[in-house]
Every structure is written in structure tokens, then in C-alpha cells.
Amino acid sequence: MVSVTRHRGFTLVEMMAAIAVFGVLGLLSFQLLRYSMDNSRTMLDRGERLIEMQRAMDVIQRDLQQLVLRRVRDEDGEHGSLYRLGGDLLAFEFTRAGWQNYRLQQRSELQRVGYRLFNGTIFRTYWNVLDRSESTVPQVQSLLSGVDDFQITGISAEGEEVIEWPRLTDEETPEMDNLMVGLKIVFDVPPFGAMERIWALPVSRSPDLMEEKEDVEQQDDEEETQAS
Template identity: 35%
Template sequence: MAATKLRRNRGFTLLEILVAIAIFALIGVASTGVLNSVIESDQLSEERFAKLEELQRAMLTIERDIMQMTNRSVRVNGEANSVVVSGGEDVMSSDAGGLAFVRSGWHNPQMLLPRSTLQSVGYRLQEQELQRVYGNYVDNVIGYEPKVRVLLSDIEDFQVSFLTDEEKVEDAEDWEEIYSSEVLPLAISVTISSKTFGEIRREFLVGGANSDE
């Protein structure tokens, strides 16, 4: 009777304790792995969401500028120039396609600032960055360096094409890849190749509504 009671009160053996420790260790390792996976997934989701917001802001900026495009030329090196829109390879010293024009609607409340409501803007690709190039004045003095705002990073290619005949809007082959004219085009197509989102193409009616492809 006493021997039976002693066996019941002897507690755990060393082997049982080691087995229990091993089980708890495995559970801890598995839990840590799951937690790290959840944290990494959350970080990737936040980074992708931030890039998506950046892309949306860039598209809204491009849309606003193109829809406010106006029939105004810019002096080149202080000399008169009749071209109102330029686009294609090497425009704006771009590594790919480029675009340059003048837009209206630049907010200047009660004309308090020493500038007009017109602004010369351009888009280009340099060092895998989609950049918006702009100045405070439409006709800047010789030697003036324009301001540069990076819209998107990790961009592999940037191309612009132009539509001048509304009867050919359905045919992608009729979009012109090089454009330099005294007349505004009917529509402008922008194609961005992103490492994150792949190829993105948007078509904008100049001075009107826009549509996606």
C-alpha cells in the first residue's frame, strides 16, 4: 500500500520532462515561423498598397496635365517657337519616350503670385524614374534649370503616342509615336512598364474625358 502511494507521488521522470520541453520547443518554433510569415506578408501588402497609391497619384497628375493642355508654344533658347506639343524618343532628354507641352489651370488665386496660370510641363524617364519636369514660368530665361518631381520609381519603359484622326481611334497602329506640331492632338496614349505592376496603358482625350484600354 505504501509502495503504491510512493509511486503515485514520485512526479515526472527526466525523460518525460525532456519530451515535454521538446514538444514546447517545437510549438514555439512553429509559432514563430507563422508569426514571421504573417508579419512579412503584412509588410509586403503595405509596400504594394503604397506603390498602388503612388501609381494612382501619378496617373491623376498626368490626366490633369493632359486635360488642361493648351495651344501655347514655349520659347526655345529665347527664340520664338510655334510648336505646342512635342513627343517621342529623346524628348526632354528622356531615356525612352518623352512629352512636353503647356497646360492651363495652374492655380494662382487673385493673381497674387508673380506668374501666370499657365505652366510648361514635361514627362520623361531617367534612371528608371518617371519624372515630371516643370517651371514657374512658361518662357524661362536661358540657363534656367527646371524643377523635377519623381512620380514613379522602378520603371523600365515609358512611351507616348498620339492620335490625330478620330476615325482611326480603334486602330492602335494609327497612333503616332513621334509628334511635334502647332496643333493639339485629339488624344494621347501613355504606356508605362513597371517592375511591380507590369505594362499599364492609359488613353486621354486632350481637353476632354479619358478612357482606359
Template identity: 30%
Template sequence: MNKGFTLIELLVAISIVAVIGIIALSGLSRVIDHQIISQERLDRWREVQLAVRIVSNDLSQIHPRPTREELGEAWLPSIVVDPNSQYDLEFSRGGWSNLMGLPRGSVLRVSYDQEDSKLVRFTWSVMDRTLSTPPTRTELLTGINDMTIRMLDNNGEWHLEWPPLLIENPKRLEIRPRLIEFRIILDDMGEIWRTIEVGA
């Protein structure tokens, strides 16, 4: 008598191996899916951290220099937060390194704006720009539902617009807030805010 497997025993063994293979592939597929989701979350977190770091660095370097508006007829304050303005936030930023020795100053004009669900940063290579001086546009962050900016003055009062309208000071265009609170609400991470001290 031959000592081998019967057809039924072979079919049962093949079925068991097939079920184990399906379970293993299913588990591997889940692991890969979780790894992809984890990588997407990590990439998103890095994107948010980079954007917050750029905004924080810019705001901590606000410079008191006002700038001419594009037609050259009036002066804009060193920092402008006004709902009627073209940008949500516009300011002069010092500390712009010039390692290449290019013919430019060390103060840069920067603006932030919420365009749809994106946080966009604009920079101009010259302070007193004209209509023919286009800004450099950089999308820093996506998925923004709301953005709020408020400033703390030297009297300890918060303002949603800057410069405050009631300030009667000959240097009104150069007045900077003591603190700036920058809040964004992201559709996937909720509210993130930073309170930044403006350099002296």
C-alpha cells in the same frame, strides 16, 4: 511521500513550453513579415496611382499656346513628342490655379522624361523660358522599364511624334491631338496605360 514533479517531468514540461513558444514566435514573425510586405505593396500602389493621376490631369489640360525655345529664336509647338527632343514629352498646360495672385499666367510648361528607371516631371514657372529659367524637377515614379506615348489626330490616325510632320496648317504650332495614350512598363507591376482625351 511528496506529491511533486520529478526532474524528468519538469524537463519535459519546460521543453513543451519552449517548443510552443518557438512556434508562436515563428508565427508572429511571419505575420509581421507579411504585414511589412503588404504595406510596401500598398505604398507602391499609391505611388503608381498618384503618378498616373498627375500625368492624366496634365495631359487632359493641354493648352494650344506655343512657347519660345530657350534662345528665343524659334517657337515650339504647344505639344512636342520627338525622339530628338530633350524630353520625351513637352507641352503647355492650362488650368494652373493662381490662388495667391502671384505675377504669373495660368498656363504652365510641363515636360515628362524617363531618366534611367524613373519618371520625372519638369515644370517651368514661365512659358517663354530662357537658359536662366531652371525647371522644377519632380521624380514621380521609379522602376520604369519603358515608356511609350502616342497621339490620335482628328483624322483617327495614331502618331508616335507630334506635331505630325505632314501637317501643313498655318496653326501647326497650336494643333493638339484628340487623344493621348500614355504607356509605362513597371518592373514589378507590368504594363499600365491611360488614354486621355485632350480638352477642347
């Protein structure tokens, strides 16, 4: 007598349970893959954002490290301050040295620059000449967009933070005797939040700039003499 061995197959319930298990595993694998891709994309975006911030800070740092105490003549022919903090148009305006002249143009290697935040973008403004006229047109560079806040605060010799300079209380004090000793910049850039940098400012003027100032003042005296 021949015995017949019967192979027992999967029941419908077992098949449905197996399909459900594989479905859950597939869903978990997909979610893990999507999370990994989103995390990788976020890291790339943060990396690119960090590079943009570093480039902007390099420009600001290069300007501030070469800040010199040299006042300029504005569009109205009046001599302004050595630098100005808290202006109506620019948050901070100053003169910097080291403006490279590769084309050997007839211009100074000093440059007047300024910074401000407008519509979420940090702009750098500069002029091709130090002493401006009514026809002088400023050049504007966009440094960093998507900025929530950009504040520049001065630090006085007494260690106090000031939001404008020259201060109203400095009207009777010689400018060279009441200079700021530092500058604090706070900027809020998503997704990193608020960050703070502090730079030291020069408190004396180099002999070359003193001679340049004397030449400018002598030229002003000559112009006033001719006008009278």
C-alpha cells in the same frame, strides 16, 4: 498490512518526446508569427507604394486634363509645336491651363510642362514663363522613383499609335489639321508590374487661345519689321 501505491513518473524517452513535440509547436508558432509579420510589412509597403503611384498619377492626370493647344517660343526664339512627343530630353511636352496664381504675380495662368524617365525616376519639368529665353531655367520635380519603364505613345486621328509628334510626314500638313486625339501612358512599377492609362486630347483651340496666338504672331511680325 499497509499497501503502498507507487506513482509512475515519465520515462526519459517520454520526456524527450514531449520536449520534441513542444519544440516543434514552438517552431511552427514562431514561423507563423514571422510569416504574419512579414506579410503585414509587405502589405504596408505595397500600400505606401500604391499611395506614391496615385499621387504621381494625380499630377499627370491634372496636367493632361487641362492641356491646351498653345505653342511656345523656345530658347532660340523659334516657335515650337503645340505639344511635342518623343523629344530628346522630354518624353512629352505641352501647355496646360489652370496654373493657380495665389500670389497675384505678373504671369500667365498657362504653364508649359514636360515629363520624362531618368535613372528610374519620373520627373516633371515646368517653366515659369511660356515663351522662354536663354536665361530661362526650368524647374524639375521628382514624382515617382523605382520605375522600371515609362512610355508615352500618341494616338492619331486614324487610330494609329505614334511615338513622336509632329511626325516627319506632317511637315506639309497644317498642325491644327493633324492633331493627336489621345495619349497612352504605360509605366512599370514594381511590385505591381506594367499598367496602362489612356487620355483623350483636345482637337480644337479655344477662342481665348486663338486670340493669344494672334497677339504673339503680331508681336513677332512687329519684331521682324523693326529688325529689318
